[in-house]
Amino acid sequence: MKHLVIFVALAFSTHTLADTIIVQSTTSTQNSGLYDYLLPLLKKDTGVQVNIVAVGTGQAIKNAMRCDGDVLLVHARSDEEKFVADGYGEYRRDLMYNDFVIIGPKADPANVAGAGDVIEALRRIRQAGARFASRGDDSGTHKKERSLWQAAAIDPDAGSGQWYLETGSGMGATLNTGVSLGAYVLSDRATWISFANKQDSTILFEGKPALFNQYGIIPVNADKCPNVNREAANTFTQWLLSETGQAAIAAYQVEGKQLFFRTPARLHSTIELK
Incomplete structure (x- = not known):
């Protein structure tokens, strides 16, 4: 050495x-x-x-x-x-x-901001029937997201093309999709901070060890x-x-x-x- x-x-x-x-x-x-x-x-x-x-x-x-x-x-x-x-x-x-964050519309129809942990946050998204934009590209972020759905005992594939929207794209393109559709997105914090097209979306859930x-x-x-x-x-x-x-x-x-x-x-x- x-x-x-x-x-x-x-x-x-x-x-x-x-x-x-x-x-x-x-x-x-x-x-x-x-x-x-x-x-x-x-x-x-x-x-x-x-x-x-x-x-x-x-x-x-x-x-x-x-x-x-x-x-x-x-x-x-x-x-x-x-x-x-x-x-x-x-x-x-x-x-x-760094960490991951959940992005969503400021109106927060699933009340993700009020969740006690990330598992509850995902369950609220599903229960509200809200849209979720996923990278769907086998990236590190996508792998993390899938592990969280599994921990929440939710199969997002059952809602593919309905409430669960897979872009097959990078983080920036997926954020663009999420922002334009008012969907929730799991993003790494660095990309979100650098992302220019935030429009009416914001960080709604953050700061937990699981992220x-x-x-x-x-x-x-x-x-x-x-x-x-x-x-x-x-x-x-x-x-x-x-x-x-x-x-x-x-x-x-x-x-x-x-x-x-x-x-x-x-x-x-x-x-x-x-």
């Missing part, structure tokens, strides 16, 4: 790397503008040029499994851990976090995917995990609001390729 720290420090200081890497990423980090802010700072420090492929978490993982990418940055922990356990990733680190949203970062295993630029991928990863990278993540704001938070060192969890 000491050798890795020394290597990364030298890479930061000498600016000798001129490599290009592909990052398979969740859409929320792209939609929020985080990469537009972070990547110039990273390139200045390391010389690494980063190309982002922003898709839903499920698709990002599939792309990385096909060796189409050097680093994976997503938010579906169990799938990330399986990715590493199956030999596709070298290691996984907690990178940052915690952890992001992980995984360099793709070069032994599995020989085209991976292992050196540049690890430089990118270690810069984001360094004090410099973590401070930059924490400093990023939209409309005066912090969008992503560093994971405290004592809470960092790791899974290594065996």
Whole structure:
């Protein structure tokens, strides 16, 4: 580990790397503008040029499994851990976090704002016959949403095309659908804050532990995917995990609001390729 720290420090200081890497990423980090802010700072420090492929978490993982990418940055922990356990990733680190929120019309016909927990909030939506717009794209947000419906003992597929509307799209497009139809939507907070077309919709439910949203970062295993630029991928990863990278993540704001938070060192969890 000491050798890795020394290597990364030298890479930061000498600016000798001129490599290009592909990052398979969740859409929320792209939609929020985080990469537009972070990547110039990273390139200045390391010389690494980063190309982002922003898709839903499920698709990002599939792309990385096909060796189409050097680093994976997503938010579906169990799938990330399986990715590493199956030999596709070298290691996984907690990178940052924020949370999910339920968006809906200010009139709040299902009285979601009065719910005691997220399970009750979803049950109120169903009982009121209110519309709910889902990404329906196997993204990290979609996976989270489906797990919450399951916990609420509700099968949304039974109402597909009626009250349950699957867009098959990213977060921004799904929010546009929800806002235009006066539907409820589960969104990551960062995308909602950055979203311009809020109209008459607002955050109605937030701040519960069940809505915690952890992001992980995984360099793709070069032994599995020989085209991976292992050196540049690890430089990118270690810069984001360094004090410099973590401070930059924490400093990023939209409309005066912090969008992503560093994971405290004592809470960092790791899974290594065996």
